Amino acid sequence: MARRINVLGAAVFVLALGLWELLVRTSILDFAYLPPPTVVAQGLGELVSSGELGEALGHTLFAALSGWALAALAGVAAGSVLGLVRPVWMYSMASLEALRALPIVAFVPVAVLLFGFSVQTEIMVAFYAALWPILLNTISGMRTEPRMLESGAVLRLSRAAVLWKIRLPGATAMIVVGLRLGLSVSLVLTLVAEMVGNPAGLGFLLVEKGQALQPGQMFAAVFVIGVTGIILNALVMGAARLAFRGQMASSGEVSS
Amino acid sequence: MTPTISCTDLEVTLPGASGAVNILAGVNLSVAKAEFVSILGTSGSGKTTLLRVLGGLLPATGGEVRCDGTPIQGPPDGVVTVFQDYAHSLLPWRTVRRNVALGIEARLGRAERDERVDEALTMVGLLERADEYPWRLSGGMQQRVQIARALATRPRVLLMDEPFGALDAMTKASLQDQLQQVQSLTETTIVFVTHDVEEAVYLSDRLVVLNGSPADIGLTLDIPLPRPRHQISTKERADYLELRHRVYEALGHTVGEPARG
Amino acid sequence: MKAKKERGGTPIRGLLPLVALLVIWELVGDPASPYFPPPSTWIDGIQPLIDADKLLPAIGQTSLTFVLGLAIATALGAIVGTLVGASRSVDRALSPSLEFLRALPAASLVPVAALVLGYTTQMKLVVVVLPATWPILLTCRTARRTLSPVLLDTPRTLGLSTWHRTTKILTPALTPAVLLGVRVAAPLALIITLLVEIVTRVNGLGAALGAAQAGFLSAQVYGLLTIAGILGFAVNWIVTRAETSVSRRMRGTV
Numbered sequence: 139m140a141r142r143i144n145v146l147g148a149a150v151f152v153l154a155l156g157l158w159e160l161l162v163r164t165s166i167l168d169f170a171y172l173p174p175p176t177v178v179a180q181g182l183g184e185l186v187s188s189g190e191l192g193e194a195l196g197h198t199l200f201a202a203l204s205g206w207a208l209a210a211l212a213g214v215a216a217g218s219v220l221g222l223v224r225p226v227w228m229y230s231m232a233s234l235e236a237l238r239a240l241p242i243v244a245f246v247p248v249a250v251l252l253f254g255f256s257v258q259t260e261i262m263v264a265f266y267a268a269l270w271p272i273l274l275n276t277i278s279g280m281r282t283e284p285r286m287l288e289s290g291a292v293l294r295l296s297r298a299a300v301l302w303k304i305r306l307p308g309a310t311a312m313i314v315v316g317l318r319l320g321l322s323v324s325l326v327l328t329l330v331a332e333m334v335g336n337p338a339g340l341g342f343l344l345v346e347k348g349q350a351l352q353p354g355q356m357f358a359a360v361f362v363i364g365v366t367g368i369i370l371n372a373l374v375m376g377a378a379r380l381a382f383r384g385q386m387a388s389s390g391e392v393s394s
Numbered sequence: 395m396t397p398t399i400s401c402t403d404l405e406v407t408l409p410g411a412s413g414a415v416n417i418l419a420g421v422n423l424s425v426a427k428a429e430f431v432s433i434l435g436t437s438g439s440g441k442t443t444l445l446r447v448l449g450g451l452l453p454a455t456g457g458e459v460r461c462d463g464t465p466i467q468g469p470p471d472g473v474v475t476v477f478q479d480y481a482h483s484l485l486p487w488r489t490v491r492r493n494v495a496l497g498i499e500a501r502l503g504r505a506e507r508d509e510r511v512d513e514a515l516t517m518v519g520l521l522e523r524a525d526e527y528p529w530r531l532s533g534g535m536q537q538r539v540q541i542a543r544a545l546a547t548r549p550r551v552l553l554m555d556e557p558f559g560a561l562d563a564m565t566k567a568s569l570q571d572q573l574q575q576v577q578s579l580t581e582t583t584i585v586f587v588t589h590d591v592e593e594a595v596y597l598s599d600r601l602v603v604l605n606g607s608p609a610d611i612g613l614t615l616d617i618p619l620p621r622p623r624h625q626i627s628t629k630e631r632a633d634y635l636e637l638r639h640r641v642y643e644a645l646g647h648t649v650g651e652p653a654r655g
Numbered sequence: 656m657k658a659k660k661e662r663g664g665t666p667i668r669g670l671l672p673l674v675a676l677l678v679i680w681e682l683v684g685d686p687a688s689p690y691f692p693p694p695s696t697w698i699d700g701i702q703p704l705i706d707a708d709k710l711l712p713a714i715g716q717t718s719l720t721f722v723l724g725l726a727i728a729t730a731l732g733a734i735v736g737t738l739v740g741a742s743r744s745v746d747r748a749l750s751p752s753l754e755f756l757r758a759l760p761a762a763s764l765v766p767v768a769a770l771v772l773g774y775t776t777q778m779k780l781v782v783v784v785l786p787a788t789w790p791i792l793l794t795c796r797t798a799r800r801t802l803s804p805v806l807l808d809t810p811r812t813l814g815l816s817t818w819h820r821t822t823k824i825l826t827p828a829l830t831p832a833v834l835l836g837v838r839v840a841a842p843l844a845l846i847i848t849l850l851v852e853i854v855t856r857v858n859g860l861g862a863a864l865g866a867a868q869a870g871f872l873s874a875q876v877y878g879l880l881t882i883a884g885i886l887g888f889a890v891n892w893i894v895t896r897a898e899t900s901v902s903r904r905m906r907g908t909v
Contacts, residue, residue, distance in 0.1 A: 147748055147749070147750055148751060149748075150748045150749060150751070150752055169771045172771050227669075228666050229671055230671075230672050231666070231669040232666065232668070232669030233671070233673035234669075235665060236673055236884075236888070240880065240884035241842075241845055241883050241886075241887045242846060243846050243853060243861070244849055244880050247864050247865055247868035248880060251689075251871070322760070325760060327762075330762045330853070333766065334853055344766040344767070347766075348766040348767070348769065348770045353767075353770060356767060356770065357767065360759060364755065364758045364759040364760070364763070367758050367759075368758045
């Protein structure tokens with residue numbers, strides 16, 4: 139289906155920004171540090187021209203993507219073993235479920251304790267956060283429908299061929315979902331690690347601008363973070379769609 | 395005598411995928427008290443739309459719809475629609491008894507409500523299943539629950555939208571006979587939408603055929619078969635076969651030639 | 656926990672590696688280690704908090720923020736989701752703005768909320784409510800959109816008032832979807848609660864965790880982490896059970 143441009147929705151968005159501007163300017167919304175959108179736009183300009191934004195964005199992306207890439211390797215490998223080898227699953231799944239219940243953010247202080255105020259802390263936190271969705275989605279993706287496996291048996295495929303031609307393609311859509319979720323949580327947790335741990339990147343930029351009482355620049359940084367998340371998500375989806383066209387359709391992911 | 399429910403010069407236009415679609419144009423129909431009228435048409439002919447307008451569930455674009463002489467806005471009191479999709483019309487979180495009570499529980503006291511529910515369930519022969527959940531019953535029984543729910547409100551007019559369309563032939567026949575009994579007992583006016591020619595001839599006092607696009611009434615036919623009717627003997631009568639023949643012709647079938655539509 | 660295993664079908668023996676890990680840690684670990692203090696020292700680690708009567712209030716503050724935040728998010732998500740799902744044009748009008756708000760990570764909102772609203776419990780609530788609303792809003796929107804038209808026509812033809820239509824038909828029909836959303840939102844709300852507390856140190860378990868880390872009290876950090884984990888487990892267990900039992904009743908599938 140061709141997507142039409144949602145004029146109404148865009149108008150409402152612009153209208154909301156206008157209303158925000160008006161309410162702040164007329165002091166109906168009266169908070170000491172709530173900037174109107176024009177001041178936020180100005181703040182964005184300042185951050186870009188001073189070079190702070192580019193540097194912080196680069197640092198955060200590096201940490202988040204490194205952690206995510208490590209998690210993708212480890213998660214897909216471990217998830218495949220857990221999904222395919224029944225005894226391993228039986229003797230470890232409950233441990234994983236127990237560990238998963240631990241709120242991920244509570245690990246940030248532990249990581250800071252172990253790795254200090256360094257970029258390693260950020261990468262470890264991003265890795266740990268992204269590992270869960272990737273691992274769990276890979277495990278459930280590898281549990282292929284028995285009927286698909288039966289057709290493999292009927293065609294007398296070897297074990298390796300069954301793995302390569304049936305199991306892996308069947309799991310692709312689920313793994314991609316895991317990779318997407320993992321990317322967005324690794325970005326969030328990198329920001330947290332920067333706020334409480336390593337003083338660098340967008341997370342620290344937010345805290346710093348807050349302490350310097352620069353709400354315009356601070357809101358601008360939040361805006362950049364939001365846009366970054368949207369772009370990263372779109373990139374993963376686009377890459378997945380290019381690489382595995384057929385498999386993606388099976389989970390209905392294409393339509394979203 | 396004012397008709398119980400009627401429409402004059404009815405016109406309905408609905409928004410479609412590519413602009414507005416004119417569904418009904420110039421439809422005139424009036425139904426007398428205690429009459430059984432069937433609306434017959436091929437799928438997509440607008441018969442469900444007509445029924446929804448008569449039931450006040452859909453506003454008319456043009457013309458007038460009256461119930462007991464007064465123009466209707468929204469579902470009028472005493473006019474109840476029975477839907478084909480019984481599975482989505484019954485509330486799965488209520489028992490059969492509480493489903494049947496849905497239309498009357500806000501207006502009546504406890505004693506009268508229970509009495510009416512029992513009465514309605516007895517009429518459809520489901521009193522002993524009153525405390526079960528509807529999804530535990532067969533399709534035919536679920537449709538009977540929906541009919542009982544309508545009957546519990548003691549309606550003057552029952553609008554039925556292909557009520558037996560999703561049921562197998564045996565269940566359908568027994569529900570048709572049950573409906574006849576209920577009508578002779580309660581003297582309810584019934585407007586019955588169907589695409590089944592035999593069903594329409596068998597049940598009705600009068601039937602109308604909707605055709606064309608936008609649709610209007612192509613044929614009106616009185617069915618003077620004696621009552622009570624019987625699945626075997628009525629359907630073997632010469633006049634039944636003759637009436638059936640005329641309706642098929644009106645729908646575009648000709649003897650010795652495959653159907654056109 | 657036992658019920659979860661029975662339903663999920665995950666064998667209990669799968670806990671063996673975790674237990675083995677903890678036992679080895681206990682046997683090999685050096686009680687003086689600043690990084691990996693063995694499990695037995697964790698209780699000693701949080702003992703000072705218990706003695707100072709700080710642990711229970713901290714758990715209480717965290718739970719209060721969590722429960723209130725989740726409750727507000729549920730009401731907000733259910734109402735907005737129902738409205739957006741009921742009308743295509745409202746959906747088209749609001750969805751770009753909603754999508755943009757949804758893309759803002761909760762973490763980035765914390766410093767902003769702290770600056771605008773101050774370091775208060777209200778600020779904590781605002782930060783928790785916003786992200787926890789989305790899952791509920793989305794499931795509720797989908798459920799309202801896919802509600803059978805027949806189900807909506809039924810109370811009309813039976814002459815039910817608008818109030819009764821809402822309470823007797825719409826609310827029960829959408830309850831399973833709301834609970835499904837709550838099931839996703841609840842762990843999220845707990846995480847965000849801890850997150851705000853860790854970052855802003857206003858109060859609660861997260862603040863204690865942050866303070867312990869800042870003071871290099873590693874045994875206390877692990878002890879508090881375990882408590883957070885138990886809290887997380889309890890929340891998961893409660894919402895999952897509530898969701899399955901209510902959905903079963905409402906959807907009529909046993």
